[in-house]
Amino acid sequence: MNVNFAIFLILFLPLISCSQAQIKNRPIILIDAGHDQNSSGAIGYNGVSEVVYNDEMAKMIKDEAQNKKLCFDIQLTREKGTLPYEKINELKKNYPEYFRPESLSENEISLSTSLRYRSALADSLDAQLLISIHHDSVSPQFLKTNLVLLNGKLVIAYTATTQFYEKYHSGQTILVSSKLNTNIFPKNNEQLSAEKYSKSLVFAKLVGEKMLHNSPSEKEKRLPSNYHLDDYLYQGRTYSDIDKSLGIIDGQEEIGILISSKTPALIIELGLMTDPKDLEFVRSNAFRKEFIKNLLTSIQEYLRTDEKCLPSL
Numbered sequence: 147m148n149v150n151f152a153i154f155l156i157l158f159l160p161l162i163s164c165s166q167a168q169i170k171n172r173p174i175i176l177i178d179a180g181h182d183q184n185s186s187g188a189i190g191y192n193g194v195s196e197v198v199y200n201d202e203m204a205k206m207i208k209d210e211a212q213n214k215k216l217c218f219d220i221q222l223t224r225e226k227g228t229l230p231y232e233k234i235n236e237l238k239k240n241y242p243e244y245f246r247p248e249s250l251s252e253n254e255i256s257l258s259t260s261l262r263y264r265s266a267l268a269d270s271l272d273a274q275l276l277i278s279i280h281h282d283s284v285s286p287q288f289l290k291t292n293l294v295l296l297n298g299k300l301v302i303a304y305t306a307t308t309q310f311y312e313k314y315h316s317g318q319t320i321l322v323s324s325k326l327n328t329n330i331f332p333k334n335n336e337q338l339s340a341e342k343y344s345k346s347l348v349f350a351k352l353v354g355e356k357m358l359h360n361s362p363s364e365k366e367k368r369l370p371s372n373y374h375l376d377d378y379l380y381q382g383r384t385y386s387d388i389d390k391s392l393g394i395i396d397g398q399e400e401i402g403i404l405i406s407s408k409t410p411a412l413i414i415e416l417g418l419m420t421d422p423k424d425l426e427f428v429r430s431n432a433f434r435k436e437f438i439k440n441l442l443t444s445i446q447e448y449l450r451t452d453e454k455c456l457p458s459l
């Protein structure tokens with residue numbers, strides 16, 4: 147071996163492997179655009195499906211994170227509405243317990259696969275957080291339908307009724323869960339769910355506080371939504387309030403994506419698709435920019451509480 151080359155190896159190899167290890171160990175945050183091409187979510191006052199806006203926001207979060215010097219990596223569960231079937235099949239083979247059928251109908255299996263895939267992916271990546279982005283609707287009793295023109299076609303659209311506004315207001319909601327799916331995690335279920343719940347809640351509060359206090363403009367400052375609990379009770383579900391001032395709700399056993407991973411998980415409902423004013427507000431550049439800043443700052447703070455994102459990284 148050439149002496150100079152040997153000196154080079156001694157001096158620089160540790161540095162090379164160290165930096166590679168750091169890159170490999172960068173914490174991963176998995177951002178999920180809610181829904182997919184088979185189940186496109188809520189329909190807004192303008193006839194547009196929720197999945198479109200969820201996708202836009204997820205991509206913007208990833209792009210913004212890439213432009214900034216952050217100590218974590220953002221990955222997306224999927225791009226532009228389409229489920230990555232190859233990746234799903236790979237995960238089904240390597241993590242069968244996440245996809246075990248539990249007397250579901252054909253439709254339910256397809257929906258369940260789509261949700262379980264997101265959870266299996268988060269755990270397979272050893273992600274620090276699974277954050278699912280959504281835009282909300284309200285229960286049918288508070289919706290009126292009308293036809294609108296969308297891309298040259300007449301489509302059905304939904305708008306919240308005056309009875310809704312008499313009782314409630316629009317705003318963001320953050321959902322976490324204190325439960326874990328016992329079919330996927332039969333062992334240590336209570337301990338696992340307690341750990342996951344407490345981490346999910348730490349992050350939910352960080353981001354909830356920022357969304358409440360760092361609004362794009364004082365004039366447009368809005369409170370978290372207040373319709374969820376009644377809405378879900380109407381649907382016969384068993385949700386409970388955690389923090390009304392921040393709009394944080396415990397979805398308990400009801401939401402697949404929140405109970406199917408070890409990874410701390412939450413859903414952020416950005417605003418109400420069926421309220422024209424609220425949807426246009428959350429689609430505005432000012433809101434999107436502010437929300438992404440709030441989200442990325444919260445992630446950074448969350449990781450520091452766990453020493454996974456120290457300034458030296």
Ligand SMILES: [Zn+2]
Nearest residue numbers: 180187280281
């Ligand atoms: Zn949704």
